[in-house]
Every structure is written in structure tokens, then in C-alpha cells.
Amino acid sequence: MxxxxxxxxxxxxxxxxxxxxxxxxxxxxxxxxxxxxxxxxxxxxxxxxxxxxxxxxxxxxxxxxxxxxxxxxxxxxxxxxxxxxxxxxxxxxxxxxxxxxxxxxxxxxxxxxxxxxxxxxxxxxxxxxxxxxxxxxxxxxxxxxxxxxxxxxxxxxxxxxxxxxxxxxxxxxxxxxxxxxxxxxxxxxxxxxxxxxxIGAHSALLAFENVRILKDMRNRVNRLVNFETANVGKTVAAAVRQVEAIRLIERRIGLDALPPSLRELARLRLQHPEASLQELGEMLDPPLGKSGVNHRMRRLEKLSRTLLAEKREAK
Known part of the structure; x- marks a missing residue:
């Protein structure tokens, strides 16, 4: 089909x-x-x-x-x-x-x-x-x-x-x-x-977005010559999941509705989907360690799951 x-x-x-x-x-x-x-x-x-x-x-x-x-x-x-x-x-x-x-x-x-x-x-x-x-x-x-x-x-x-x-x-x-x-x-x-x-083709939209993000990530990964091969799959999968979560939040409530700490990290992840958690932490103002960045990412993903569940219940 x-x-x-x-x-x-x-x-x-x-x-x-x-x-x-x-x-x-x-x-x-x-x-x-x-x-x-x-x-x-x-x-x-x-x-x-x-x-x-x-x-x-x-x-x-x-x-x-x-x-x-x-x-x-x-x-x-x-x-x-x-x-x-x-x-x-x-x-x-x-x-x-x-x-x-x-x-x-x-x-x-x-x-x-x-x-x-x-x-x-x-x-x-x-x-x-x-x-x-x-x-x-x-x-x-x-x-x-x-x-x-x-x-x-x-x-x-x-x-x-x-x-x-x-x-x-x-x-x-x-x-x-x-x-x-x-x-x-x-x-x-x-x-x-x-x-x-x-037009309301939301399942098709999500499928399209998933392919688009993966294609973009593949292109970016291919340009990162110093990226460790063993960690590429795991890092890309995590980044794709995080980008999907942030885009869902953006569509449902907008990034401006987030607390400043989460909003700054969300925008950085969209701008730098290839970056590691450590690199994202170094871009924050003030800088944040890898564990702190990971904690904030988990909060963003949890929020996206909540918003998705609310949307399904509304239907």
C-alpha cells in the first residue's frame, strides 16, 4: 500500500x-x-x-x-x-x-x-x-x-x-x-x-515526521567524522526520540509554555539533534552536567507522553 x-x-x-x-x-x-x-x-x-x-x-x-x-x-x-x-x-x-x-x-x-x-x-x-x-x-x-x-x-x-x-x-x-x-x-x-x-491525517503526519527525522539524522551523522561508531545507533535513537517528544510538545502547547530551563534545552535539541547530552549541557547558560541534562530530557519526554495520552482520551 x-x-x-x-x-x-x-x-x-x-x-x-x-x-x-x-x-x-x-x-x-x-x-x-x-x-x-x-x-x-x-x-x-x-x-x-x-x-x-x-x-x-x-x-x-x-x-x-x-x-x-x-x-x-x-x-x-x-x-x-x-x-x-x-x-x-x-x-x-x-x-x-x-x-x-x-x-x-x-x-x-x-x-x-x-x-x-x-x-x-x-x-x-x-x-x-x-x-x-x-x-x-x-x-x-x-x-x-x-x-x-x-x-x-x-x-x-x-x-x-x-x-x-x-x-x-x-x-x-x-x-x-x-x-x-x-x-x-x-x-x-x-x-x-x-x-x-x-486535513487531519495525523497518523500519516507522524509516519512522515519519523522518516524525515531519521533521514535528517542519518545525513547529520554521516558528516560527524569524529563520532564514535559504536555509539551512533544508541545516540541517534535517543536523539530521534527526544526530537519527536519536543515536536509533539511544540504542536500541542508550544515551547513557550515550558519552564525556562526546559524551554532552553528543548530549543537546543531541535537546533542540534546530533549533539550528545554532554555537548548540550555545555551549550546551556549556565552549563549543566550530563546527568542534569538527562534529567531534564526525561521530564520533556514524560510531558510529551502525558500530552499524547490526553489527546487520545479526548478522541
């Missing part, structure tokens, strides 16, 4: 949230993966995906938001390594018009190219819209190989509106032409981590 598919499966299991967020997520998905067929007086809306979990989520979103069950069809592929295609279909003209209107996909009887202003007002709806866009037309590479996340859309206006949504979360995306449409992409690992956080 690819990293992108794991992330999408995680998102497909998320709670739906309020009706405004359901509409925002569904609007993004229909915009990017939906087609309207008109034949005489018959109007049909088809929404496709190759992900079974996403198809179930689409079906449930339609049912919960509009109080009717669309058709769910499966087109099976006989060729190896080809996923089945799942088709969510609404075949009644009045229901199609209702869906397109509620989701802000038509304006004055014509297809809307941008994002409905209603989905830009609240942060929860902006998150939901971006989640729907990623589920529909997004991908993220395995961080072991490269840092790359992208979303494809047909319309330039829609691409610019998506970029504007991302900017509200401090994420600067690039846009390029791709075939007949436009591709939004990120290559900065920090920005990809923030995007995964925004």
Missing part, C-alpha cells in the same frame, strides 16, 4: 463534522471527480474514485447531508495492478440540481469555477474542503524517496482559490500547468507536514 493510499484511508475514517464541513468536503470532491451528464430532460451526476474507503465515505456524506442514498456501482478491472472503479451516481434531475446548488457548483445556471465563499469563511470548512480536494485529486509521495505532495484541478480559478485557502494556514503552494489543467504542489517537508495536519 502506498503512503498516499494509507493517508487517504485514514481520512476516509474521520468523523464527518458539522453539516457545513460535510458540504465543503463533498463540494471539493464533486468539483474534482464529478461529471454531469445531460440527455434531454435527464440529468445524472457521477462521482468516481478508485478507493473503496473513499467511495463509502462519499456515499455516507450524500446520505447524511441530503437524506437520500445515491447509487453505488463497482466497475471491476481484470488487469493486474489496476484498482476497481467506484461510481457514486445520482440519476434524478431534481436531486442533481439540489446537490449542485447546495455545494455551490453552479452560479446563475452555469458551472462555477471557483470555491463558494461559504466554504472559505470558517477554518473548519476550509480544512474540510482541502481534505475533500486531497481525497479526490491529491497524492503524496513516500517520504523515504522524496518530498512531494500535489493536487490536480482543471480550472485555473479553482487552483488559485485552493492556494488562497492554503495560505490561510501558512502553506505556500506552487501552481504549474499540467496537460489540460493545473497542478498545485509542495516540495518542502515542513509544508507537507503542516498540510497533513490541516
Amino acid at each position: 502506498t503512503f498516499a493510499l494509507r493517508a487517504k484511508n485514514e481520512l476516509a475514517r474521520r468523523p464527518f463534522g458539522d453539516s457545513c464541513c460535510q458540504a465543503a468536503e463533498l463540494a471539493a470532491f464533486v468539483r474534482l471527480n464529478g461529471t454531469v451528464q445531460i440527455s434531454g430532460k435527464h440529468i445524472t451526476l457521477n462521482v468516481v474514485t478508485s478507493n473503496a474507503a473513499t467511495a463509502r465515505r462519499l456515499f455516507s456524506l450524500f446520505k447524511q447531508l441530503f437524506h437520500f442514498a445515491p447509487e453505488l456501482l463497482v466497475r471491476r478491472r481484470n488487469r493486474p495492478r489496476k484498482n476497481n472503479v467506484y461510481l457514486v451516481r445520482i440519476a434524478k434531475a431534481d436531486r442533481v440540481r439540489e446537490v449542485l446548488s447546495v455545494l455551490g457548483l453552479i452560479q446563475d445556471g452555469l458551472p462555477a469555477q471557483g470555491i463558494d465563499p461559504a466554504f472559505r469563511e470558517n477554518k473548519c470548512c476550509r480544512r474540510a474542503y482541502l481534505r475533500g480536494a486531497f481525497l479526490a485529486a491529491g497524492s503524496v509521495s513516500n517520504p523515504e524517496h522524496s518530498y512531494h505532495l500535489e493536487i490536480y484541478t482543471d480550472y485555473r480559478q479553482h487552483a488559485e482559490d485552493l492556494a488562497a485557502l492554503l495560505e490561510t494556514f501558512g502553506i505556500s503552494v506552487k501552481i504549474t500547468r499540467r496537460k489540460n489543467g493545473h497542478l498545485l504542489y509542495l516540495k518542502d517537508s515542513e509544508q507537507i507536514v503542516e498540510f497533513l495536519n490541516v
Whole structure:
């Protein structure tokens, strides 16, 4: 299973949230993966995906938001390594018009190219819209190989509106032409981590962070020519664990919430992940011995475990 598919499966299991967020997520998905067929007086809306979990989520979103069950069809592929295609279909003209209107996909009887202003007002709806866009037309590479996340859309206006949504979360995306449409992409690992956080792919975020930290540590270790080989594995593992703990604290409560002694050590560890405890102690003001540094690190790790446990209980 690819990293992108794991992330999408995680998102497909998320709670739906309020009706405004359901509409925002569904609007993004229909915009990017939906087609309207008109034949005489018959109007049909088809929404496709190759992900079974996403198809179930689409079906449930339609049912919960509009109080009717669309058709769910499966087109099976006989060729190896080809996923089945799942088709969510609404075949009644009045229901199609209702869906397109509620989701802000038509304006004055014509297809809307941008994002409905209603989905830009609240942060929860902006998150939901971006989640729907990623589920529909997004991908993220395995961080072991490269840092790359992208979303494809047909319309330039829609691409610019998506970029504007991302900017509200401090994420600067690039846009390029791709075939007949436009591709939004990120290559900065920090920005990809923030995007995964925004859309709620927290397990994927942690997996991405673990790989990123390990890769960074490997690169740093390779440059430390005087580092004792026998202690590399143990030191790197401890440093990775400490960095993970501090980053979790930073995300949950911020380093400024720490006591000054712990805050100074936490920032030094982030700045110098390759440093030994003794070296960190020498950087402190006033300097501190290895045992004292170790004691403070244990306090930081204990706090991170407490915060993680509180987060799980809150769910």
C-alpha cells in the first residue's frame, strides 16, 4: 500500500463534522471527480474514485447531508495492478440540481469555477474542503524517496482559490500547468507536514515526521567524522526520540509554555539533534552536567507522553 493510499484511508475514517464541513468536503470532491451528464430532460451526476474507503465515505456524506442514498456501482478491472472503479451516481434531475446548488457548483445556471465563499469563511470548512480536494485529486509521495505532495484541478480559478485557502494556514503552494489543467504542489517537508495536519491525517503526519527525522539524522551523522561508531545507533535513537517528544510538545502547547530551563534545552535539541547530552549541557547558560541534562530530557519526554495520552482520551 502506498503512503498516499494509507493517508487517504485514514481520512476516509474521520468523523464527518458539522453539516457545513460535510458540504465543503463533498463540494471539493464533486468539483474534482464529478461529471454531469445531460440527455434531454435527464440529468445524472457521477462521482468516481478508485478507493473503496473513499467511495463509502462519499456515499455516507450524500446520505447524511441530503437524506437520500445515491447509487453505488463497482466497475471491476481484470488487469493486474489496476484498482476497481467506484461510481457514486445520482440519476434524478431534481436531486442533481439540489446537490449542485447546495455545494455551490453552479452560479446563475452555469458551472462555477471557483470555491463558494461559504466554504472559505470558517477554518473548519476550509480544512474540510482541502481534505475533500486531497481525497479526490491529491497524492503524496513516500517520504523515504522524496518530498512531494500535489493536487490536480482543471480550472485555473479553482487552483488559485485552493492556494488562497492554503495560505490561510501558512502553506505556500506552487501552481504549474499540467496537460489540460493545473497542478498545485509542495516540495518542502515542513509544508507537507503542516498540510497533513490541516486535513487531519495525523497518523500519516507522524509516519512522515519519523522518516524525515531519521533521514535528517542519518545525513547529520554521516558528516560527524569524529563520532564514535559504536555509539551512533544508541545516540541517534535517543536523539530521534527526544526530537519527536519536543515536536509533539511544540504542536500541542508550544515551547513557550515550558519552564525556562526546559524551554532552553528543548530549543537546543531541535537546533542540534546530533549533539550528545554532554555537548548540550555545555551549550546551556549556565552549563549543566550530563546527568542534569538527562534529567531534564526525561521530564520533556514524560510531558510529551502525558500530552499524547490526553489527546487520545479526548478522541
